[in-house]
Amino acid sequence: MLLLMARDQTRAKVHAAALLLALDANGAGPLTMEGIAARAGVSKQTVYRSWPSTGAVLFDALLARSADESGRVVVPNSGDLSSDLLALATGMIGELKDPLEEALLRALTADLQSDAVLAAQYRELLLGPQLSAISTRLSEAGVPASGDVAELFVGPIFYRWLLRTRPFDSEWVSAHVERIIRSIGR
Amino acid sequence: MLLLMARDQTRAKVHAAALLLALDANGAGPLTMEGIAARAGVSKQTVYRSWPSTGAVLFDALLARSADESGRVVVPNSGDLSSDLLALATGMIGELKDPLEEALLRALTADLQSDAVLAAQYRELLLGPQLSAISTRLSEAGVPASGDVAELFVGPIFYRWLLRTRPFDSEWVSAHVERIIRSIGR
Amino acid sequence: MLLLMARDQTRAKVHAAALLLALDANGAGPLTMEGIAARAGVSKQTVYRSWPSTGAVLFDALLARSADESGRVVVPNSGDLSSDLLALATGMIGELKDPLEEALLRALTADLQSDAVLAAQYRELLLGPQLSAISTRLSEAGVPASGDVAELFVGPIFYRWLLRTRPFDSEWVSAHVERIIRSIGR
Amino acid sequence: MLLLMARDQTRAKVHAAALLLALDANGAGPLTMEGIAARAGVSKQTVYRSWPSTGAVLFDALLARSADESGRVVVPNSGDLSSDLLALATGMIGELKDPLEEALLRALTADLQSDAVLAAQYRELLLGPQLSAISTRLSEAGVPASGDVAELFVGPIFYRWLLRTRPFDSEWVSAHVERIIRSIGR
DNA sequence: CGATAACCGAGACGGTACGTCCGGTCTTGGA
DNA sequence: TCCAAGACCGGACGTACCGTCTCGGTTATCG
Numbered sequence A, B, C, D: 001m002l003l004l005m006a007r008d009q010t011r012a013k014v015h016a017a018a019l020l021l022a023l024d025a026n027g028a029g030p031l032t033m034e035g036i037a038a039r040a041g042v043s044k045q046t047v048y049r050s051w052p053s054t055g056a057v058l059f060d061a062l063l064a065r066s067a068d069e070s071g072r073v074v075v076p077n078s079g080d081l082s083s084d085l086l087a088l089a090t091g092m093i094g095e096l097k098d099p100l101e102e103a104l105l106r107a108l109t110a111d112l113q114s115d116a117v118l119a120a121q122y123r124e125l126l127l128g129p130q131l132s133a134i135s136t137r138l139s140e141a142g143v144p145a146s147g148d149v150a151e152l153f154v155g156p157i158f159y160r161w162l163l164r165t166r167p168f169d170s171e172w173v174s175a176h177v178e179r180i181i182r183s184i185g186r
Numbered sequence E: 001c002g003a004t005a006a007c008c009g010a011g012a013c014g015g016t017a018c019g020t021c022c023g024g025t026c027t028t029g030g031a
Numbered sequence F: 001t002c003c004a005a006g007a008c009c010g011g012a013c014g015t016a017c018c019g020t021c022t023c024g025g026t027t028a029t030c031g
Helices: A006-024 A033-040 A044-050 A054-068 A081-097 A099-112 A116-140 A146-163 A170-184 B006-024 B033-040 B044-050 B054-068 B081-097 B099-112 B116-140 B146-163 B170-184 C006-024 C033-040 C044-050 C054-068 C081-097 C099-112 C116-140 C146-163 C170-184 D006-024 D033-040 D044-050 D054-068 D081-097 D099-112 D116-140 D146-163 D170-184
Strands: none
Touching: A006 A033, A006 A044, A006 A054, A006 A099, A033 A044, A033 A054, A054 A099, A054 A116, A081 A099, A081 A116, A081 A146, A081 A170, A099 A116, A116 A146, A116 B146, A146 A170, A146 B116, A146 B146, A146 B170, A170 B146, A170 B170, B006 B033, B006 B044, B006 B054, B006 B099, B033 B044, B033 B054, B054 B099, B054 B116, B081 B099, B081 B116, B081 B146, B081 B170, B099 B116, B116 B146, B146 B170, C006 C033, C006 C044, C006 C054, C006 C099, C033 C044, C033 C054, C054 C099, C054 C116, C081 C099, C081 C116, C081 C146, C081 C170, C099 C116, C116 C146, C116 D146, C146 C170, C146 D116, C146 D146, C146 D170, C170 D146, C170 D170, D006 D033, D006 D044, D006 D054, D006 D099, D033 D044, D033 D054, D054 D099, D054 D116, D081 D099, D081 D116, D081 D146, D081 D170, D099 D116, D116 D146, D146 D170
């Protein structure tokens, strides 16, 4: 007979509650521990037992999604760097535009500004691997200073998204990739 | 005869208090309206009369600094685009490293994530002009899609600063400028 | 040519505002200086110049009404003590039931509990004369300890009104007067 | 093993604080929720959780005293109505003169003027029973309209106390009882 | 008639208290 | 043994009034 481990069930409920709240309360509601507990039908203490802050809950929910989901954005490697970067950028932007993902990331980004520990974890567990993957793909194409180029590639996308300067359109994406390619200089 | 410009005096006191608090309470203290009022020796209502949130105070303080200070970072125009961009990047990074400026901008950036109105003002009054100035300088040098290139220039700097991926050093800066120049393609 | 003295005009406006506010905000609204000033279309300072508290405004308004109004309840003296007391009680109760008067008196009574100066003025200028008049009428009828009897007459009316134990009806009033007459004992 | 009855303890602390504050801040201090919480060493929210206003706290404290204290003023029944009323009046006046009781009742009476709910509870739970007890005692002595006579007895005492017209002395008390007896008319 | 002072509206200001929300900790009672 | 339920202290929220103050713009007496 299977006894469901209450803890995992609880964990899932809390994650779901955090995602929902981040989604519909984006901008307005500040996403509180109390709110998450209430939405998850769980006592506050249960939430505090496992996570120290709303940011930690969000981060954990994000990690869980990464693990679950097989459809994570992955750096393609077809041999043609230009088309691979285009596909990658399109994938990243698609993810950033997904309402749930967007709400989650914006809420989390706000928390990162005032939580150094969380920020470090974010860099190590999410950002780092992503940048490394891109950097590795560039290295394989013989690009020098591949880490810096990876940042050149990702930076403007992040900048546009975070500060909402202008919406993403496909012309911009392809022009951006072309500029990256040119910047490599052979 | 002394004419007290009561309002301006108050405004200055609040600005000063916000700057100080953003400075030494960076990370730890969450910069509260109550705290600002107390530090400024001013009643809470006086703060609320003029600003709806801590973010608004910070933003206003930042604007006041921009107006006051003649030493704002300005886009140089020596005729040599490469050296001008290098000077500009160095200036921007210097500003981002200034403890006071840094504390201010980080606190403000956190607030921007959950305050759409403030975010819009920030884009229009601070970011926009900066990007425009860079874009104009690029146009004068005959660079096409100068707005996009300006973002390509600024984006990675902002990315590194916000996510603290790696510190800025002079090698990176000059390599970054070179990549930008190459990306223009002719 | 008659030049209206601005001050009296102001005084009248403030009185009117206080009466209106006491009337419709009875129970709910706590009758504030700020509210009175706003309702009177007068600056706060103008109110404070002439009265130290809301209670003082109410009291002054009440005094002004007493002076103005010729129809004040007065102790009748027809020679028949019994019918005179009945007329007096009926008049007093009628006044207490008048919505404006009632609102005014209840608001004022509440203030009296926490303002000793105001309470003393109230006793001396309003209550005292009323009790004295009744006492005098009783004396003229040869009633001993007329002051105490006056209180015996007034006390239960006030008690019923203030604590709202039961509504006044005419049977009670005449029975009350009969009891007072009997209590005199010759 | 110690089981802390947390709630009751809190309740007691709040009651004690309210009594103390009503006592020494009588007249001057307006008895605030914040003050009660501070004096009780309790958070504001804890006070608001259980009572909606200072009046409610006072009323509850008064009720608790009534329940505790065996020495409540009680209507005596020796068979001699006159001496029983005298004892009763003396007891009531003694209680009204007790500084703690007086402070409590005056503060509460002020609140009653602007809180209809509280006023109703006061009538039903404290005044009503008192008047009923007196009325019952009068009925047993064959007094007609005993409820009205009870009010005739209590009204002037309350009137003197509330408006502080004159201090109570024993001559007045016995004269008052005599007048009540005479008013019954056989 | 034009100066001069008093009065007034408007409302900023330093405060105190309001009543609410949330952060974290701790206790209790039922499963 | 675990956990929901929720009381509890603390602190910030944003608002309402308090009573004081300065500011301009009328009035209305007086030189």
